[in-house]
Amino acid sequence: MHIGFVRGDYKWIGGKRLLLEENLSLVSYSKIDLAELPTLPRIDYICDVKLQDMIDTWWSENFSVPPKVGIKVDKTDTCREMVAHDLGYAIMPSLVIKNTENLYQLPLNDKDNNPITRHTWMFYNQDDYNLKLVRTFIEFMDEINFQDMISKQN
Template sequence: MRIEDYELLLKLNEIGTIRGTAKAILISQPAVTQRLKYIEDYFGEIIFIRTPKNLVLTPCGEIILEHAKRVIEEEEVLKNKLSQSSDEVLGTLSIACSSLISQRFLPKILGKYTNKFPKVTIDLVTGISEDIRRNHKDYHVCIIRGEQLKESTSIHLFDDPLYIFDTEPFPKDIIKERPLISFKSDDSMHELVDNWLYHHQQQIKPLRTMTVDQIETCKQFMKQGIGMAVLPKSVSDSMMDEFPHIALELDGKPVTRYTWLSYQEGIRELPQVDEFIKMLTNETFM
């Protein structure tokens, strides 16, 4: 059995379908099916029952999955020990990163990092900050938005003020009534917007709210005149001269999203992690 086989079992259990797993790991569906059959033949047990909707773990499958988790964890511990004892920077660097940061800033940073440390394996997970917070101990470093992560060392990376955009002007003397386009984010982002709208209900009244998955989709819908959109400066600075907008402020202070780098105490003893943190904290974001 290879480490990749154990990782496949965990991914199948996480996603719940062969088709979804194949899409996530970028190989064909028949290849996933064939590898699963090999693993089940190796153990001589059925690991998953195939139902029309999803995969269901068998009792033997649960035992094998627990073993797979231990094998992968032990492999990671071994790699970390080897990287600490080596003069070269190598090993695995696991990163959990807010989707916005991973799209807007991380490619450039990881490009520089991998050029400098080509023997380091990057394990990157992206998503909304709320999900990352729940599983932050699974990663070497987390880059999240909103409030800093408790029980971790947190370094403030940058502030990202919010603006509301539209294709139509924002009048000062009448209430602006327009649909509001929202993108999938964590609760803290939606709370900031809802609180601002509550305090400005005599100026702006959303007729209805449309929610889309991606921030880029939100931008494009706004550009087509479908409605207003609240966007952080980091992804909208190029739109400032083209579209009407106002800054979100409360009591004269900008409504801002904070971005944090968080990690567990002692993790910087791993050279590959320490080098990434140094590179990230030396970066100019805004």
């Protein structure tokens, strides 16, 4: 493999470029009070270990009881649609809820009040950078501002 795209922060000894940064957000049909979350039904979805760890860490920093998971689905899109039908709230990356103005969205912060973000990286082997095709692709990717592209989709 010459180049890989990875969501989440992993140790990597080769070259890497940050492509995208997205916030972790609370999503619900209407505005809810964070203090009420332990009593409200949550909709969970299958996600990668790093994202699940981010969600679990935020929860444990804010609550001493487990969440009241009412439904668990296989995809974020299904979860988002269930939230849109007022079946519960979810904690999701901001990319999943782009263009959903009808839903209440609250970006989450960690215990130090910093936004909780997930990164998308391009990893590559440093030695492969000497290959013309690999170098050209990496330089092309450097010219693209994914953050602006996502913002313009709204």
